[in-house]
Amino acid sequence: MDRDALDGAARVLTGGELDALFTALTDRGLTVVGPMVRDGAVVYDRLASACELPEGWSDEQGPGHYRVHHTGGPARFGYTVGPHSWKQFLFPPERRLWRAERAGAGFQVLAEDGETPRYAFVGVRACEFAAIAIQDRVFLGGRYVDPDYRARRERVFLVAVNCGQAGATCFCASVGTGPRVTAGYDLLLSELLEGERHDFLIEAGSERGREVLDTLPTRPAGPADHAAAERATARAAEQLGRTVELEGLKDLLQRSHDSPRWDDVAARCLTCGNCTQVCPTCFCTSVEDTTDLSGTTAERVRRWDSCFSVDFSYLHGGSVRRSGKARYRQWLTHKFAGWVDQFGTTGCVGCGRCVTWCPAGIDITAELAALRAEGVPPGEGVEDDVDGSHDA
Amino acid sequence: MLQTASAAAAVDPMAIRRFTVGRIRRETRDTVTLELHPVDGLGLPFAPGQFTMLYPFGAGEVPISISGDAARPETLVHTVRAVGAATRAICALRPGEMLGVRGPFGRGWPVVEAEGSDVLVAAGGIGLAPLRPALYALLAGRERYGSITLLYGARTPTDLLYTRELERWRGRFDLDVEVTVDRGDGGWHGNVGVVTRLMDRARFDPAHTVALMCGPEIMMRFTVRELERVGVTDDRVYLSMERNMRCGVGLCGHCQFGSRFVCLDGPVFRYDEVRPAIGIQEL
Amino acid sequence: MMSTDPMTLELAGQPFLRGLSPSHLAELAACATVISFPAGQHIFREGDPAASFFILRRGRVALQLDVPGRGVTTIQTVGEGDVLGWSWLFPPYRWQFDATAMDLTRAVALDADCLRRTMEADHELGYLLMRRFAQTISDRLQATRLQMLDVYGHASNR
Numbered sequence: 001m002d003r004d005a006l007d008g009a010a011r012v013l014t015g016g017e018l019d020a021l022f023t024a025l026t027d028r029g030l031t032v033v034g035p036m037v038r039d040g041a042v043v044y045d046r047l048a049s050a051c052e053l054p055e056g057w058s059d060e061q062g063p064g065h066y067r068v069h070h071t072g073g074p075a076r077f078g079y080t081v082g083p084h085s086w087k088q089f090l091f092p093p094e095r096r097l098w099r100a101e102r103a104g105a106g107f108q109v110l111a112e113d114g115e116t117p118r119y120a121f122v123g124v125r126a127c128e129f130a131a132i133a134i135q136d137r138v139f140l141g142g143r144y145v146d147p148d149y150r151a152r153r154e155r156v157f158l159v160a161v162n163c164g165q166a167g168a169t170c171f172c173a174s175v176g177t178g179p180r181v182t183a184g185y186d187l188l189l190s191e192l193l194e195g196e197r198h199d200f201l202i203e204a205g206s207e208r209g210r211e212v213l214d215t216l217p218t219r220p221a222g223p224a225d226h227a228a229a230e231r232a233t234a235r236a237a238e239q240l241g242r243t244v245e246l247e248g249l250k251d252l253l254q255r256s257h258d259s260p261r262w263d264d265v266a267a268r269c270l271t272c273g274n275c276t277q278v279c280p281t282c283f284c285t286s287v288e289d290t291t292d293l294s295g296t297t298a299e300r301v302r303r304w305d306s307c308f309s310v311d312f313s314y315l316h317g318g319s320v321r322r323s324g325k326a327r328y329r330q331w332l333t334h335k336f337a338g339w340v341d342q343f344g345t346t347g348c349v350g351c352g353r354c355v356t357w358c359p360a361g362i363d364i365t366a367e368l369a370a371l372r373a374e375g376v377p378p379g380e381g382v383e384d385d386v387d388g389s390h391d392a
Numbered sequence: 393m394l395q396t397a398s399a400a401a402a403v404d405p406m407a408i409r410r411f412t413v414g415r416i417r418r419e420t421r422d423t424v425t426l427e428l429h430p431v432d433g434l435g436l437p438f439a440p441g442q443f444t445m446l447y448p449f450g451a452g453e454v455p456i457s458i459s460g461d462a463a464r465p466e467t468l469v470h471t472v473r474a475v476g477a478a479t480r481a482i483c484a485l486r487p488g489e490m491l492g493v494r495g496p497f498g499r500g501w502p503v504v505e506a507e508g509s510d511v512l513v514a515a516g517g518i519g520l521a522p523l524r525p526a527l528y529a530l531l532a533g534r535e536r537y538g539s540i541t542l543l544y545g546a547r548t549p550t551d552l553l554y555t556r557e558l559e560r561w562r563g564r565f566d567l568d569v570e571v572t573v574d575r576g577d578g579g580w581h582g583n584v585g586v587v588t589r590l591m592d593r594a595r596f597d598p599a600h601t602v603a604l605m606c607g608p609e610i611m612m613r614f615t616v617r618e619l620e621r622v623g624v625t626d627d628r629v630y631l632s633m634e635r636n637m638r639c640g641v642g643l644c645g646h647c648q649f650g651s652r653f654v655c656l657d658g659p660v661f662r663y664d665e666v667r668p669a670i671g672i673q674e675l
Numbered sequence: 676m677m678s679t680d681p682m683t684l685e686l687a688g689q690p691f692l693r694g695l696s697p698s699h700l701a702e703l704a705a706c707a708t709v710i711s712f713p714a715g716q717h718i719f720r721e722g723d724p725a726a727s728f729f730i731l732r733r734g735r736v737a738l739q740l741d742v743p744g745r746g747v748t749t750i751q752t753v754g755e756g757d758v759l760g761w762s763w764l765f766p767p768y769r770w771q772f773d774a775t776a777m778d779l780t781r782a783v784a785l786d787a788d789c790l791r792r793t794m795e796a797d798h799e800l801g802y803l804l805m806r807r808f809a810q811t812i813s814d815r816l817q818a819t820r821l822q823m824l825d826v827y828g829h830a831s832n833r
Contacts, residue, residue: 097406100449106431106490107449109408143656144405144641254650257672284645287406287638289478291450298450302406305644312646314636316475326674334648341651517827547827574822576737576749581777584737584749586818593754608826614817 009210011218012225015074015198019050021159021187024212025120030157033089034122035082037068042082044089047122054079061167061352064361074198077123077191080167081351085280086128087135089119090152097287099299107298116148120157124185126178127170127349129160131280133184137343138283157208160185164193164232166239169352171365174243177349179236187213190229201229242355242365245372246336246346252372253337257329261371266325268360273306275354275362276331281339281347282306307331332364405641408447408492409436411468413485419471419553423518424483425459428468428491435465436493440525441500441632441660445640446470447492448485452478455637455655457522458496462529468493471521471553497640498659501526502630503533506602510538512594512624514615516545516587516607520553522632522659523606527561534566538601541568541594545587545611548573549580568595587611588618598623606632613670616663629663650675682707685783689730690756691807699800706789712776718759719770725763727784731755734780739773751818752777761808763787 013021025032034047037054047053059079060067068079099110124132132153139149160181172178181188186209190201201221204210256262276282286305291298305312308327313320321327339347348364355363411428418424430436436444436458443457454476460469474483485491503526511530515523530540542561546552552571562569570590572583583590587607601624605612612631619629635647635654647654650669652661669675682704686692692700709732712718718729718736736759737749750772753759759782762770768787794801 098408100492102449105486105488106410106412109410109492111407139643142642144643145403146643147404257675283643285638286644286646287453289447289450289452295450300406300447300453305638305646307645312636315634320635321674323674330648330675338648338651342653545827547825551827572752574825574827578746580749582752583735583754584752586821588821589818592756610821610824610826614821 009213010201010203010221010226011213011216012192012221013200013202013216013218015076015200017217018053018076018200020216021202021212022047022050022122024215025122025157025159028157028212030118030120032120032122034159035077035079040068041066042068042079042084044082044084044086044121050076053077053123058165059167061169061356062361063169063355063363064358066356073193075164075191075193077161077163077189078165080163080165080170081125081128081353083278083353083357085278085351085353086121086124086132087280087283089117089121090132090156091135091139091146091149091283093304095148095302097300097302099297101298102296116151116155118155118157119152120159122159122161123189124158124160124181125163125351126160126181127172127351128280129158129181129184130172130177130349131351132158134281134339134343134345134347134349135283137345138281141343157212158185158187160188160205162188162190162229162233163236164191166236166241167352167356168241169355169363170240170350171242171244171352172350173237173240175246175346175348175350179240180233185209190232192225192228192232194228194231197228199225201225242352242363244348244350244365244368249346249368249372250337250340253333256371256374257333259371259374261367261374262325262329264370265328265362265367266323268362269324269328270360271308271310271324271327272359273308274357274359276306276308277304278353278357279335280349280351280353281335284312307334332367335364336368405494405643406639408494411491411493413487413489413491414467416485416487420551422475422483423471423473423553425469425471425554426482426485426491427460428470428493429466430468430493431490436468436496437465438462438496438525439500440503440529441522442496442498443522443640443655443659444468444470444493444495444497445637446472446478446482447494448478448481449490449492451481452476453492453494453638454478454482455497455634455640456482457632457659459521459524462525463532471518471524473518494640497655499657501529501604501632501660502602502662503529506530506604507533507536508538508600509628510596510601511540512591512596512601512603512619513540513542514544514587514591514603514605514607514612515542516605516611517547517551518553519605519607519611519632520544523604524554524557526604531567539568539596540566541570541596543570543572543587543590543594545572545574545590545607548575549577549582570594586614588614591615591618591622601628603629604631605629609633609670626663626667630660631663631666632659633661633666634659680704682709685709689732689783691730691758691811695800695803699797699803702793702797702800703785703790706785706793708784708786710782710784712780712782714776714778714780716776718774718776718780720773721770723770725760725768725770726787728761728763728787728790729759729782729784731757731759732781732783734782735777736780737775737777739775741773747773750822751815758808758811761812763790764808 053076056072100107139146163179185205188203192199204213284305335347410431414427447453459471474480576584637647638644642653642656686700735754738751
């Protein structure tokens with residue numbers, strides 16, 4: 001639904017009435033999840049009401065650095081993204097697939113039954129929409145589909161929020177995913193904070209969204225409201241400091257397997273896998289088969305995994321990617337090159353989480369720029385004199 | 393709620409089907425061939441070169457290439473070598489016990505594309521198991537192929553698989569079989585040396601040959617070199633690759649080899665397509 | 676004028692010597708005889724003087740080493756068209772392994788002394804033969820390396 005068609009349909013909700021949205025969602029049997037401050041970070045969890053939103057909180061991010069501050073003020077979304085992403089709700093970190101029980105010489109399988117959760121995500125940023133769309137391709141777009149992801153995804157109600165500020169590690173614009181939310185939402189909020197006002201411009205992006213919007217105590221939006229929303233996202237766009245040049249990047253990475261830059265980053269990378277845990281598109285999992293102590297009941301559990309773990313590529317007594325260098329190369333190359341071959345888009349949405357949450361402060365935008373700057377294609381030496389001295 | 397998983401398998405690729413163990417043949421000290429019968433009575437149609445994920449109760453799950461005859465899908469045949477917890481548990485199964493199965497998955501051997509050509513099958517060690525269904529298919533459609541040659545190498549004579557079948561194949565006039573071992577023993581009167589040396593004796597027209605290879609990666613690299621030396625170009629050479637697999641359906645990420653998922657795009661690959669990737673260390 | 680003596684013709688038919696001119700083949704023929712070994716016969720033993728160079732016309736030969744504690748071990752088998760041995764090329768001109776005929780084996784045997792003198796006298800022929808030996812030795816080395824890697828063994832069995 002394009003902006004013009006919705007212009008007449010956009011409404012304004014005052015900051016004080018935001019809880020009406022929460023009530024409307026819970027009345028429809030949805031479990032509302034969204035940002036809250038806990039353990040020194042903005043995390044995503046169940047929200048009982050709008051009061052639990054991080055009102056007056058903001059964050060400060062950098063490579064290997066994250067702090068939240070309470071600055072006061074009425075802003076409910078005055079921060080960017082924290083260590084959590086929405087993938088934990090659509091694609092849970094741990095999920096039992098089935099159980100089995102011994103029966104005579106064989107066994108029976110007990111399928112999992114249980115209600116699929118019906119979530120409403122409140123506060124989904126533009127980069128996160130792009131991440132959900134990317135995971136949709138991974139889990140729903142291939143030959144084999146993840147039925148649990150599909151069930152959760154079909155039920156989820158998405159309330160987006162336009163960013164009014166950019167984090168120091170964000171680079172959504174240069175990968176084409178933000179800062180403005182354009183599509184895929186049920187409802188879209190833009191927080192308007194100028195002078196004394198605290199309102200939300202609220203737009204519907206679907207039938208479901210319109211149906212909820214119609215129940216909220218809103219007034220029609222006017223040009224001034226739209227202009228204020230534009231100014232907020234423009235401010236976010238201006239603040240973006242990092243960039244990634246996507247042009248030719250896939251080919252560059254697929255030619256750079258022997259680049260000395262990998263040794264450079266490997267000297268810093270701890271292969272802790274934080275980046276893969278916080279990344280909203282990383283999807284690798286492992287499967288664990290266990291039994292109870294008596295050996296009569298077994299279960300299979302699927303867990304998030306990381307290509308950084310040393311036995312991720314275990315084969316025949318050793319791992320194919322034994323060195324940290326090979327594993328870092330795998331992750332970055334997959335994210336920006338392999339992903340394009342596999343799913344048609346790059347796997348990065350520019351959220352900056354991997355930069356913020358890397359204990360070594362490794363910045364992928366800097367790593368990619370360094371690879372590009374190297375210039376000399378691998379396999380070509382630099383001419384030298386016979387006696388070894390190199391005339392510059 | 394108790395329900396069998398087979399109906400759900402169609403929509404859930406992680407749901408298993410149960411198979412009962414029938415006949416077991418011990419091939420070598422650490423390798424067995426199992427005949428498996430589906431509990432739900434529905435066969436497992438497959439293409440030669442495909443694999444299934446096998447689940448011994450509570451012990452893990454492993455990808456194993458199907459080693460039986462695709463013309464007899466009512467019985468699932470697997471040759472398994474005990475190298476880890478799951479495979480050891482599979483090799484310890486008795487007749488009547490059950491195994492969980494998911495699949496078949498993957499892309500198989502180019503049995504149809506090879507029609508009209510000579511076919512050279514090069515197998516190393518347990519690599520003969522994924523190639524056996526291809527041999528069955530080639531022999532079933534014998535008149536559609538030129539010469540068919542099997543070159544098979546193993547570590548020692550006691551490591552040879554399917555010895556009775558090898559002997560039957562050697563007796564055929566429409567199939568050439570050459571076997572070699574890396575190290576002979578007192579009773580061995582056959583060839584000793586690497587499988588690549590057997591190529592000197594093979595009769596095939598390099599310009600019209602399709603080669604199918606499976607074995608340790610190094611053996612396959614050496615074999616490709618020999619094939620190229622005699623004039624078989626790498627766009628007519630196919631290999632079956634292995635990587636760590638946790639799902640078999642392209643969703644867990646483990647089996648990636650460059651941009652390819654070995655479980656979806658392979659395990660059979662045409663060599664020219666993967667050659668650059670094979671040359672990259674720790675890819 | 677091309678010699679039509681049977682030995683030259685015999686050598687001309689050997690793949691190992693393919694491409695040599697008739698005059699070169701005639702030079703080699705002067706050093707050559709045809710020799711047969713029944714199945715099971717030792718062709719030479721490790722440590723024996725390497726007096727001949729063999730090109731196998733038919734049959735198979737096992738190259739063996741006697742390993743204390745393991746007995747006589749076949750390290751490689753060679754067959755029709757293969758050459759047997761190059762220890763005659765370099766001092767101390769002694770065989771480095773045993774060779775035993777596995778089947779009835781027929782070979783062209785070239786006398787090592789004669790061959791060394793001929794190659795010294797005719798460097799062009801010497802070069803052409805050395806190139807062929809280098810190829811054979813290279814192939815055997817590659818094959819041996821592959822065997823040495825024990826690729827079929829599994830990590831847990833090592």
